[in-house]
Amino acid sequence: MFPFKTSIQFDRKSSQSLYLQLSNQIIKYIKNQTLAPNTKLPGSRVLAEQLNVHRKTIVACYDDLLMQGWVESIPKKGTFVLSNLPLLHQQKLDNSAVSDFKIQTGFSFYKNSVFPKKTIKKTDGFMYLNDGISDSRLTPIDEIARTYRRVSSKKNVFGHLSYGSTYGNDTLRTVLVDYLNTTRGLHINKENVLITRGSQMGIWLSSQLLLKNDDIVVVGNTNYTSADSTFLYQNAKIERVLVDENGIVTDDIEKLCKLKQIKAVYVTSHHHHPTTVTLSAKRRIHLLNLSRRYNFAIIEDDYDYDFNYNHAPILPLASHDTNGNVIYIGSICKTVAPVFRIGYLIASKEFVDEASKLRGYLDRQGDALLELTFASFIKSGDLDRHIRKVMKIYKQRRDLFCNLLKAQLGDLFEFEIPKGGMAIWVKLDSKYTWGNISKVAKKYKLEIGDWQRYDSAKLKHNCIRIGFATYNEKEIYELINRLKNTMDEIKTQTATAH
Amino acid sequence: MFPFKTSIQFDRKSSQSLYLQLSNQIIKYIKNQTLAPNTKLPGSRVLAEQLNVHRKTIVACYDDLLMQGWVESIPKKGTFVLSNLPLLHQQKLDNSAVSDFKIQTGFSFYKNSVFPKKTIKKTDGFMYLNDGISDSRLTPIDEIARTYRRVSSKKNVFGHLSYGSTYGNDTLRTVLVDYLNTTRGLHINKENVLITRGSQMGIWLSSQLLLKNDDIVVVGNTNYTSADSTFLYQNAKIERVLVDENGIVTDDIEKLCKLKQIKAVYVTSHHHHPTTVTLSAKRRIHLLNLSRRYNFAIIEDDYDYDFNYNHAPILPLASHDTNGNVIYIGSICKTVAPVFRIGYLIASKEFVDEASKLRGYLDRQGDALLELTFASFIKSGDLDRHIRKVMKIYKQRRDLFCNLLKAQLGDLFEFEIPKGGMAIWVKLDSKYTWGNISKVAKKYKLEIGDWQRYDSAKLKHNCIRIGFATYNEKEIYELINRLKNTMDEIKTQTATAH
Numbered sequence: 001m002f003p004f005k006t007s008i009q010f011d012r013k014s015s016q017s018l019y020l021q022l023s024n025q026i027i028k029y030i031k032n033q034t035l036a037p038n039t040k041l042p043g044s045r046v047l048a049e050q051l052n053v054h055r056k057t058i059v060a061c062y063d064d065l066l067m068q069g070w071v072e073s074i075p076k077k078g079t080f081v082l083s084n085l086p087l088l089h090q091q092k093l094d095n096s097a098v099s100d101f102k103i104q105t106g107f108s109f110y111k112n113s114v115f116p117k118k119t120i121k122k123t124d125g126f127m128y129l130n131d132g133i134s135d136s137r138l139t140p141i142d143e144i145a146r147t148y149r150r151v152s153s154k155k156n157v158f159g160h161l162s163y164g165s166t167y168g169n170d171t172l173r174t175v176l177v178d179y180l181n182t183t184r185g186l187h188i189n190k191e192n193v194l195i196t197r198g199s200q201m202g203i204w205l206s207s208q209l210l211l212k213n214d215d216i217v218v219v220g221n222t223n224y225t226s227a228d229s230t231f232l233y234q235n236a237k238i239e240r241v242l243v244d245e246n247g248i249v250t251d252d253i254e255k256l257c258k259l260k261q262i263k264a265v266y267v268t269s270h271h272h273h274p275t276t277v278t279l280s281a282k283r284r285i286h287l288l289n290l291s292r293r294y295n296f297a298i299i300e301d302d303y304d305y306d307f308n309y310n311h312a313p314i315l316p317l318a319s320h321d322t323n324g325n326v327i328y329i330g331s332i333c334k335t336v337a338p339v340f341r342i343g344y345l346i347a348s349k350e351f352v353d354e355a356s357k358l359r360g361y362l363d364r365q366g367d368a369l370l371e372l373t374f375a376s377f378i379k380s381g382d383l384d385r386h387i388r389k390v391m392k393i394y395k396q397r398r399d400l401f402c403n404l405l406k407a408q409l410g411d412l413f414e415f416e417i418p419k420g421g422m423a424i425w426v427k428l429d430s431k432y433t434w435g436n437i438s439k440v441a442k443k444y445k446l447e448i449g450d451w452q453r454y455d456s457a458k459l460k461h462n463c464i465r466i467g468f469a470t471y472n473e474k475e476i477y478e479l480i481n482r483l484k485n486t487m488d489e490i491k492t493q494t495a496t497a498h
Numbered sequence: 499m500f501p502f503k504t505s506i507q508f509d510r511k512s513s514q515s516l517y518l519q520l521s522n523q524i525i526k527y528i529k530n531q532t533l534a535p536n537t538k539l540p541g542s543r544v545l546a547e548q549l550n551v552h553r554k555t556i557v558a559c560y561d562d563l564l565m566q567g568w569v570e571s572i573p574k575k576g577t578f579v580l581s582n583l584p585l586l587h588q589q590k591l592d593n594s595a596v597s598d599f600k601i602q603t604g605f606s607f608y609k610n611s612v613f614p615k616k617t618i619k620k621t622d623g624f625m626y627l628n629d630g631i632s633d634s635r636l637t638p639i640d641e642i643a644r645t646y647r648r649v650s651s652k653k654n655v656f657g658h659l660s661y662g663s664t665y666g667n668d669t670l671r672t673v674l675v676d677y678l679n680t681t682r683g684l685h686i687n688k689e690n691v692l693i694t695r696g697s698q699m700g701i702w703l704s705s706q707l708l709l710k711n712d713d714i715v716v717v718g719n720t721n722y723t724s725a726d727s728t729f730l731y732q733n734a735k736i737e738r739v740l741v742d743e744n745g746i747v748t749d750d751i752e753k754l755c756k757l758k759q760i761k762a763v764y765v766t767s768h769h770h771h772p773t774t775v776t777l778s779a780k781r782r783i784h785l786l787n788l789s790r791r792y793n794f795a796i797i798e799d800d801y802d803y804d805f806n807y808n809h810a811p812i813l814p815l816a817s818h819d820t821n822g823n824v825i826y827i828g829s830i831c832k833t834v835a836p837v838f839r840i841g842y843l844i845a846s847k848e849f850v851d852e853a854s855k856l857r858g859y860l861d862r863q864g865d866a867l868l869e870l871t872f873a874s875f876i877k878s879g880d881l882d883r884h885i886r887k888v889m890k891i892y893k894q895r896r897d898l899f900c901n902l903l904k905a906q907l908g909d910l911f912e913f914e915i916p917k918g919g920m921a922i923w924v925k926l927d928s929k930y931t932w933g934n935i936s937k938v939a940k941k942y943k944l945e946i947g948d949w950q951r952y953d954s955a956k957l958k959h960n961c962i963r964i965g966f967a968t969y970n971e972k973e974i975y976e977l978i979n980r981l982k983n984t985m986d987e988i989k990t991q992t993a994t995a996h
Binding site: 020023339360366369 | 512513514517518521522525529562565566567568580582583584585586587588600601602603604605606607608609610613614631632634635637639640642643644646647650651655656657658659660661662680683685686690694695696698699702706707708710724727728731744761762778779780783784786787789790793794795808809810812813818819820821822823835836837838839845846847848849852855856858859860861862863864865866867868917
């Protein structure tokens with residue numbers, strides 16, 4: 001007879017009821033056939049006495065086992081472990097050491113080489129270079145959280161809590177039509193707007209709908225690496241063309257078009273990622289005309305439209321497109337804070353319809369409450385006020401950062417002061433390598449990050465992108481100081497070596 | 499000379515500054531070559547007088563045109579439209595009728611036949627059948643919005659506003675480990691948890707990593723259609739096996755395994771979607787043993803674990819899996835409200851790592867503030883309290899719905915009272931068709947919905963799934979009444995026809 005008294009343990013402090021604790025333990029013994037098929041379980045009164053619990057606990061447990069199909073009840077005979085239950089082949093799992101147990105994958109799956117290999121773990125006291133991120137401390141979080149709560153306490157809020165449109169919240173779509181037509185010179189209606197979770201979802205959806213095996217997508221010979229990876233994930237063929245001080249060289253795109261059918265061109269026309277240059281008016285018109293002639297899509301990722309320090313923003317390609325060639329992608333994440341995953345994809349109704357269907361299979365729908373929050377934030381003018389406020393601050397930071405970098409390290413680093421955005425494109429003196437800087441900088445608690453990603457085309461340009469917007473004045477001094485110390489040590493190394 | 503005075507209009511009520519209004523209009527004329535290349539623009543003083551604006555407005559406008567590259571400034575000569583600017587080939591766009599302008603797609607893209615064709619538009623006064631959705635009116639929205647605001651006003655909140663982990667918020671992952679180990683009998687650590695935007699994202703990620711062209715995935719011969727579509731989108735080959743009153747028939751899966759290599763089995767083991775049956779203990783063990791022997795993945799979609807009326811929830815397959823064969827998918831959306839897009843994918847670290855990387859390309863990351871909100875909601879016990887509260891209500895609704903349906907229409911509809919979930923599986927008398935009911939029901943302001951989706955395998959079972967949880971008592975009476983009126987009319991039709 002199975003020794004229930006010694007085999008069953010109750011945790012009376014647990015939130016799990018006793019009958020479930022008992023039931024789970026009995027199942028464990030049935031699974032490993034310690035309680036073999038056909039074993040008769042003790043009567044409820046007997047077991048209750050043995051285990052010192054109420055008889056109702058045993059009855060509830062047996063009911064549960066019966067419902068779950070582990071035991072069967074034979075009238076006038078009793079409760080038996082199911083006769084034909086197979087043995088579960090399990091690895092040994094020591095319950096006392098759950099936290100040490102590692103599940104090994106029991107099946108094969110596709111690993112994708114296009115994804116970056118590692119992410120950098122953050123250590124206290126370190127400073128991290130980034131490629132142009134806003135400063136979270138400037139987020140108007142109080143206003144946004146208050147609006148979120150206000151939106152959530154409206155009488156009609158229940159209509160927004162269930163399954164909603166895969167196009168995004170209707171109010172936000174309407175607000176965005178006005179906002180984008182006014183600020184970006186677009187000519188769109190609601191049917192042209194899909195609300196996304198940020199620019200990346202826009203790139204993903206476009207890539208899925210435009211590219212399959214070996215379809216050609218054209219990008220700059222320096223390019224935003226996440227876009228590259230997204231296209232490569234689709235097994236698209238990437239053709240890289242030159243980027244100079246006027247942006248991507250459209251003459252080279254024309255040459256390509258004459259040779260092969262291209263499906264799409266990906267551009268960050270406002271400030272090229274990573275080099276920060278603006279696509280010239282002449283090339284804009286050229287690119288639009290090419291897209292019309294050769295029927296390709298222009299994926300225009302306008303990730304930093306809002307940040308211009310020397311001039312008004314330049315209207316996107318999409319504002320000149322009446323031929324339906326441009327898929328215009330933008331987000332509020334970059335402008336307000338990355339945590340608020342709201343962006344948009346603007347295109348012909350036909351394309352938006354298909355993208356919206358596909359979106360339903362990624363994450364079903366967006367967050368209607370957050371979308372309503374931002375509809376209100378945009379409509380009230382709060383978004384514009386926020387942009388004006390942080391622009392002043394980022395301009396000061398750009399100027400300070402560039403002045404200090406020039407003064408302290410101008411002999412080693414070459415750069416243009418960017419007209420907009422949150423980053424500068426820095427060329428290192430050819431005597432030195434970012435690989436070495438990256439190593440030495442760690443001593444000074446400075447993390448350069450994945451500098452190799454800026455040269456996926458192996459041009460050996462020796463440049464990286466450095467964001468300046470995240471740091472306040474004090475932090476900018478500190479960062480340049482750490483970089484200076486790093487470079488001083490490297491100079492000494494080099495001098496000693498000679 | 500170009501007639502600036504008559505060609506330029508200012509809208510002084512617009513929020514757009516005058517210089518930008520001017521700049522945008524001049525660009526329009528340059529683009530269509532009304533202002534041809536090499537045209538000299540008037541001096542700023544002259545144009546200011548003509549247009550009756552301050553000279554500064556003209557200077558700002560010319561600066562803007564210069565920055566954007568539309569004009570060039572030749573010292574001592576003046577400002578000229580760029581000499582070599584190509585003509586932009588545009589369709590005519592009448593500015594006065596922006597809202598009537600339809601963009602036509604100017605490129606080709608892939609349309610996917612796996613997506614459902616249409617969505618049903620809602621009309622006031624209509625009642626809509628659904629396949630088992632919670633009642634939004636029971637959402638503890640005040641508590642959640644209050645928690646969201648509290649989370650957002652914490653001192654350290656800024657650390658959560660920027661780019662975060664693609665695995666999801668760390669606090670929520672930790673809370674979920676405890677919660678799932680306690681409630682579901684899992685044996686997981688944080689490394690096994692990926693926070694998703696709900697079950698659908700879990701299915702999407704699994705499908706992307708497991709299935710490529712012609713890889714085999716096994717599903718029930720009735721199945722959750724969104725899962726089917728997700729697999730078909732990957733060009734996977736779907737093999738359907740019988741589902742009976744004990745769930746998916748694992749003997750049939752074994753037969754398949756002996757014939758071909760299968761990559762995955764998709765199951766809704768707790769309550770099969772759509773038929774609501776529970777997978778028996780014997781088949782659970784059999785399926786786990788098969789997955790171990792034949793190295794396939796079990797995608798266990800536990801979409802309604804929380805809703806059981808007659809017994810304790812049945813532990814998922816994942817609770818018995820120590821071989822790393824189960825990918826366990828669940829969500830909080832179904833339990834609380836679909837608008838809160840938070841779910842989880844549980845698997846081996848290796849698989850979670852890869853899924854997390856891929857997730858970074860869909861939507862970059864989740865909403866850390868909402869994730870923190872739900873970490874607090876779960877940890878405080880509020881989620882469990884909410885579940886207990888709504889379970890009582892849904893049980894009453896199930897009983898009322900089933901009683902009324904039996905009493906009013908028991909001669910036409912056959913069904914079992916479901917032990918859990920939010921829907922019943924209803925078989926229609928073979929004399930009638932859902933197609934006809936769907937048509938007639940509209941007269942009585944009742945929308946049956948896409949009844950065909952329940953029979954994608956063309957079994958002609960004449961069943962559909964009807965959710966009961968969304969409606970309160972009064973609404974249940976009303977709904978059954980409309981269905982009764984519909985059926986009465988159909989019976990009369992049929993009688994007349996004979």
